[in-house]
Amino acid sequence: MFVIDCPYCGEREQSEFKAGGEAHIVRPKQPTELSDDQWAEYLFMRKNIKGIQFERWVHIHGCRKWFNVVRDTSNDVIKAVYKMGEKPPTN
Amino acid sequence: MTKNLRVKTSKFIDETYKISFKFNGTTYYGYKGDTLASALLANDIHLVGRSFKYHRPRGIMTAGSEEPNAIVQLHSNSARTEPNVRATELEIYEGLEASSQNCWPSVNFDIGGINNFLSPLLPAGFYYKTFMWPASFWEKYEYFIRKSAGLGKSPTKPDPDIYEHKYIHCDVLVVGAGISGILAAKTAAKNGFKTLLVDEKSYLGGSTIYQNSEKYRINNQNSSSWLEKEINEIKKLKNLEIKTRTSVAAFHGYNFLLARESLTDHIPLNQRKNKTRQRLLKIRAKKVLMATGSLERPLIFDNNDRPGILLSSAIEKYANLFGVACGEKNVIFTNNDSGYETASSLFQKGIDVQAIIDNRENIDSKLIKEAEKNNIKIYKGYTVVNTFGYKRINKISVMQLSKDGQKVVGSKISIACDCLGISGGWTPAVHLFTQSGGKLKFRDEDQVFIPDKYPSDQISIGSCNGEFTLDEILSSLPNKLKEFLNITKTDYENLEVQSSYNKSKRNIWLLPSDKIFGKTKSFIDYQNDATARDIKLALREGFRSIEHVKRYTTTGMGTDQGKLGNMHALGIISETANTKMGEIGTTTFRPPYTPLTFGTIVGRNVGEYFDIFRKTPIHEWHVKNKAEFENVGQWKRAWFYPKDGEKMHDAVQRESKAARDSAGILDASTLGKIDIQGTDASEFLNRVYTNAWSKLAIGKCRYGLMLNEDGMVYDDGVTTRLDENHYIMTTTTGGAATVLGKLEDYLQTEWPELDVYLTSVTDHYATVSVCGPNSKKIVSQVIPDLDFSDDNFPHMSFKNAKIGKIKCRIMRISFTGEQSYEINVQANYGKSVWEKCMEIGKEFNITPYGTETMHLLRAEKGFIIVGQDTDATMTPIDLQMDWIVSKKKYDFIGKRSLYRSDTIKEDRKQLVGLLTENPDEVLEEGAQIVADIRKSPIEMLGHVTSSYYSPNLKKSIALGVVRGGKNMMGQKLIIPMENKQINVTVADPVFLDKENKRLNA
């Protein structure tokens, strides 16, 4: 049970949020142009890193906004939180 | 006649307040302040249970939560009965009834005791090796094991007590109110931190508070009096909340801790009514100070488990805190200075100490002098090699240790005693620290694991950090607190501390014996009866990882989680396998630190509060009209309305026929409703549904199918265009929340450029659906101002109207295949509109129907139910719904997946109709479908998803998914059942009115 600093509401219990998997996987603009393999890459392939991972979260029982979280999956330490559309922090 | 072993009055015991209690059926007396263990010891009762595997007599071993033996059942055969209660923690109260757990028929005569003599046949892994084969016998074994092991009985009646949960947010949490915790809490609170101090015991001050000895002095005062003043001061601090009888069960990440606060477990039974029994505290602390103390280690030697053998520190505590002598002829067996402290305390109380057996050769001369003065004989460099006495220790034999401590030498000496105190040094209580993700390091000099890396804003102070002497604790504490709390000063700079014991220790994990190793019973885990021999056997059999050894020998797997013996298990593994202690690591300490009751875990969420349930605005009417309900998600939906004692089948047949013959009425309020507005609303629908939406005229309705990006059907429902940029979408009842979530996800993350706003309005409207050939006659009287002619109000369209002053939206849409009108009104008008429809419909025999009839009617029409006829593996093509997939649209969610190599396979499972050879035979939903029964193994082609007896078609109908079913029309298949096989024919899934004539009839 960690605490997430929602960029819109501030610090809240993890139970107010829902995880949405790996971040920065952009839906292809022209899916029909893609081969089966390329589409499968978008659809199924996720990194599941032990360590620093970029993730999507939504404040589902709060403001219902989606945003990005940089989390160390080995100890749940959240390194950064930033809004959708913003660039991930570089360090 | 039992003895009275009370010694000098203790100020912690109120001897003017006598309490009677029952133990194993006999009435005894104790005083307010006693635990069950101290009261029993005062009555000279040591034998309290039998061990788990060998049923050896076991006695009280400790004075705290680490107790492995004195585990009792409270209030047998009542709703309040509770197993696994530690007698060493339980405060006695008027009305207490406790009984021994691990014995049958009684603690003094125990049939399972025969296992003790069979013990060569019960080595480590015995249960795995014997009882796991054949697997089908397990049920019988389990019965036998449970009965003879007597693991305690759970209550069979509902728990009469009240429990609750409470959230606490604080700046600083201090866990443990020993001297370190008290000083830390006072410092934090005085510096403006909102502080919470918790301790599992009923009193504050830890072991220092009863250490009534001149040997410990702080600023020239007795340490216990000095601490008492500090305690009196912290009780006045406004910033500090103190909770005793509060045991921290779990320490999770981000300083989130769970604790159990016991509120009534210590008060007389007849005063507990309407009071909260236990409270689960959910604590979120900015900073955590762990001051959890340390646990004394036992020593591992032959027959180290007899009643009358206690931890040396427990004997001291019983004497000093409870004023109870554990024996009249005591012997202390130690490998460090702690044993001398106990001896000295006992002497002061006038309790006889015969001898001190010390593993060490070199002992502080001051200690020797004092012992000699008190007439206590010291055996230097000796070890206990055996103990005697079945239900109570009566003799020990001791021998001298060899130089390397691996053997015993010389001759055996016998010493008579009725109590043996053992001290193997101290183990920091790091359980909670490791739960939080903290990493330990091994300190070689005194063989202890201490905190090394902290995963959150926390520190460990005092003996849980490996600081075992008073001067060590108090000299390091001020600087630690200043750094941790970021303050400049504490009240405890330059305290003058005197403590006369030091850290010298001779650590031998497994003490040698004159017997050959295989003949000794040296217990490491008392609760699970694991011996040193079991550990060595596991290693011989090839187990190496501590986690595997633990599971194989069951060491550390009891309700005490091996708080006493885990270190010795590690030590023996390290010695036998020749690896370093620090490298083996420790087993994982899991929450809870001490067991929690189920009541505490669930709190108030019991009975009707277990989960919320949602009722429609028309719910009261359904209840009044005797509907049976079914749960759909959190909704209670009317399932069917039995009349005159009808069974479900008959009610559903009647309702289904009435709906097709004349008129039926359904409460459809639970369907999810999402209001969609914005200039890009049409484009948005184009992207989320498989069919096209741009050309839908205002005032028209359209059915839509929603896919996941993998092409699988996710949800369906009718969406209506209310205005140019305004739609109302309906979703399945169960899917409402997730559909909204998914749509918001796409809007916010993939298409933020779209001008679309979504609002969940499910609860805002009540929906009354009237269907059947007479439905139009009914609704046109309910809403007389509206022109219901087919020209003005055709199928799949919508009208705004008014019933009196009530605004309503009417959709002419159908899930039954009948002409059908859905009236949507503001929720609070729902019931009156329903009642009006019932009243006007009376002359047409309008019949309320529930979800079961709704399912039957739609199955006759071959309409799917997402989640029943589909799972997450069905594409629209699999459902034979190709017509709804737009070929023209460039893209929609899931489109690309519809022509992946896997989704275009011809032999995927496809939805078909199934007709039984015998029209009266109704298939079972979920039944498997096969083609050839003779082939082995039989190839499963699919399964039945929906099945009913249709009163309108007068035959059994079913839907099912069948591999390649689309091309099997007319083919015969088989449904194998337990004692028969049913022949079916693959059919069109639309059984009734394929031409849709009834929609406009």
Ligand SMILES: [Zn+2]
């Ligand atoms: Zn938020």
